[in-house]
Amino acid sequence: MVLTQSIGVESGLQYLSESQEPRESRSPNQELLPLTASVNSRDRLEIGGCEVTALVEQFGSPLYILDEETLRATSSQYRDAFKRYYPGESQVLYASKAWSCLAVCAIAASEGLGIDVVSSGEIKTALQAGVEPDKIYFHGNNKSRTEIELAVTSGCTIVADNWWDLKTLAELGKLGVSHKAGEPTRVMVRFTPGIECHTHDYIKTGQIDSKFGFDPNSLGEVFKFISEEPSLSCVGLHAHIGSQIFEVQPHHDLAEVIIQALTKARSYDLPATEINIGGGLGIRYTETDDPPSIQDWAQTICSAVVAACDRHQLPWPKLLCEPGRSLVGTACVTAYTVGSEKVIPGVRTYLSVDGGMSDNPRPITYQSVYRVLAANKMSAPLTETVTVAGKHCESGDILIKDAKLPKCQPGDILVVTATGAYNYSMASNYNRVPRPAAVLVNNGEVNTIVQRETDEDLLRFDRLPERLGVKK
Numbered sequence: 001m002v003l004t005q006s007i008g009v010e011s012g013l014q015y016l017s018e019s020q021e022p023r024e025s026r027s028p029n030q031e032l033l034p035l036t037a038s039v040n041s042r043d044r045l046e047i048g049g050c051e052v053t054a055l056v057e058q059f060g061s062p063l064y065i066l067d068e069e070t071l072r073a074t075s076s077q078y079r080d081a082f083k084r085y086y087p088g089e090s091q092v093l094y095a096s097k098a099w100s101c102l103a104v105c106a107i108a109a110s111e112g113l114g115i116d117v118v119s120s121g122e123i124k125t126a127l128q129a130g131v132e133p134d135k136i137y138f139h140g141n142n143k144s145r146t147e148i149e150l151a152v153t154s155g156c157t158i159v160a161d162n163w164w165d166l167k168t169l170a171e172l173g174k175l176g177v178s179h180k181a182g183e184p185t186r187v188m189v190r191f192t193p194g195i196e197c198h199t200h201d202y203i204k205t206g207q208i209d210s211k212f213g214f215d216p217n218s219l220g221e222v223f224k225f226i227s228e229e230p231s232l233s234c235v236g237l238h239a240h241i242g243s244q245i246f247e248v249q250p251h252h253d254l255a256e257v258i259i260q261a262l263t264k265a266r267s268y269d270l271p272a273t274e275i276n277i278g279g280g281l282g283i284r285y286t287e288t289d290d291p292p293s294i295q296d297w298a299q300t301i302c303s304a305v306v307a308a309c310d311r312h313q314l315p316w317p318k319l320l321c322e323p324g325r326s327l328v329g330t331a332c333v334t335a336y337t338v339g340s341e342k343v344i345p346g347v348r349t350y351l352s353v354d355g356g357m358s359d360n361p362r363p364i365t366y367q368s369v370y371r372v373l374a375a376n377k378m379s380a381p382l383t384e385t386v387t388v389a390g391k392h393c394e395s396g397d398i399l400i401k402d403a404k405l406p407k408c409q410p411g412d413i414l415v416v417t418a419t420g421a422y423n424y425s426m427a428s429n430y431n432r433v434p435r436p437a438a439v440l441v442n443n444g445e446v447n448t449i450v451q452r453e454t455d456e457d458l459l460r461f462d463r464l465p466e467r468l469g470v471k472k
């Protein structure tokens with residue numbers, strides 16, 4: 001799908017979907033804007049039936065605006081696609097590292113999803129959001145003993161990444177630490193499948209040279225260790241190959257590798273009946289990004305797993321996956337207010353906004369490219385090429401280089417699209433800038449889901465020693 005207007009001058013309207021499909025059958029990860037995006041009679045962008053400029057007036061900026069309908073659409077599309085294409089049992093987990101907060105976890109859970117967590121903070125968020133512990137899977141390459149204990153006693157499944165995890169679990173088992181007395185802890189074993197994919201180096205994980213997961217050559221030893229530990233039950237295997245992936249082939253290939261490893265686990269008499277193929281489906285940040293749909297991704301995986309099971313004469317295992325970005329990424333936009341402008345004749349125009357790398361560190365970290373539109377003049381022609389800069393004291397704090405925008409003034413509201421994943425969750429207080437608020441919009445209703453931090457919040461943890469610079 002090419003998102004350019006066929007007639008007239010280009011304007012912000014070109015970013016709205018041209019799809020004639022009903023909303024519910026569009027795969028949100030293939031869109032730039034949330035499914036409910038529209039332009040009202042005042043030429044202003046609306047998300048979830050709420051005018052973006054009015055939201056900024058009420059809640060301030062920068063503001064994360066999360067569209068509930070889009071998040072529910074991605075969740076239910078994942079859930080239903082696995083039900084449709086996989087003949088065995090399936091469970092979709094939301095990788096909450098993409099955005100962990102009560103509302104997002106509660107919405108995912110209400111759509112039947114479980115949650116993948118990687119810290120005690122994410123465990124407690126999922127539990128408080130009402131996620132059933134038996135649908136919480138605890139990951140991480142350096143879990144602390146306290147975190148493991150919390151996960152075990154809460155009844156979560158532990159995704160063992162390394163010997164430290166297994167030995168800590170075994171020790172806790174000997175001390176009688178469990179969810180229910182006498183009940184073994186559910187353990188999935190994560191390994192590196194040796195599958196490469198085309199994405200940014202920082203977000204590749206499937207290759208052998210990775211900090212995550214057991215080396216596949218050590219799996220025999222791992223299975224033997226677990227089979228001799230009565231407090232542990234190896235329920236299955238896990239592999240994750242990377243993030244923002246636009247091909248389906250790596251996940252197709254993963255099916256064979258993981259089913260082979262499952263066959264091996266079962267030869268140790270382990271009750272291994274689950275596989276988790278991780279997350280990784282990409283989303284559209286710009287018109288040139290062309291990710292597969294949620295349905296196509298799910299269908300490829302399901303048929304590859306079924307074929308691999310046939311080859312190895314294995315019953316269909318319970319099939320899990322754990323998408324993050326493609327569940328929440330497109331559902332959110334960030335609204336900023338335009339402030340200063342610097343024109344360097346013949347060189348560049350910088351247009352600065354009231355946020356930047358502290359609320360969206362992805363451009364400076366991964367050179368990620370985003371799209372931006374002027375929410376209060378959607379049909380104005382895109383006559384300017386400007387660089388949208390953040391407010392931080394760092395030259396690299398650029399949100400969008402060479403953005404196409406209409407002529408903007410201070411006070412105009414800019415919207416950066418597809419900011420739901422790894423924006424709030426990676427936000428910082430660099431330059432002592434408070435983190436933005438987040439609101440949930442749906443059918444004209446708006447609710448705060450994360451309150452805006454204040455300068456006082458930032459000072460809350462500082463302590464000033466009574467005596468400074470004491471000399472002996």
Ligand code: LLP
Nearest residue numbers: 095240243244279280281322323324325422
């Ligand atoms: N499962 C595991 C074990 C993971 O490590 C990840 C992501 C996921 C699932 C979810 O992957 P997704 O569906 O979101 O691609 N901060 C980076 C992304 C880091 C991804 C880390 N792991 C970014 O902003 O691009």
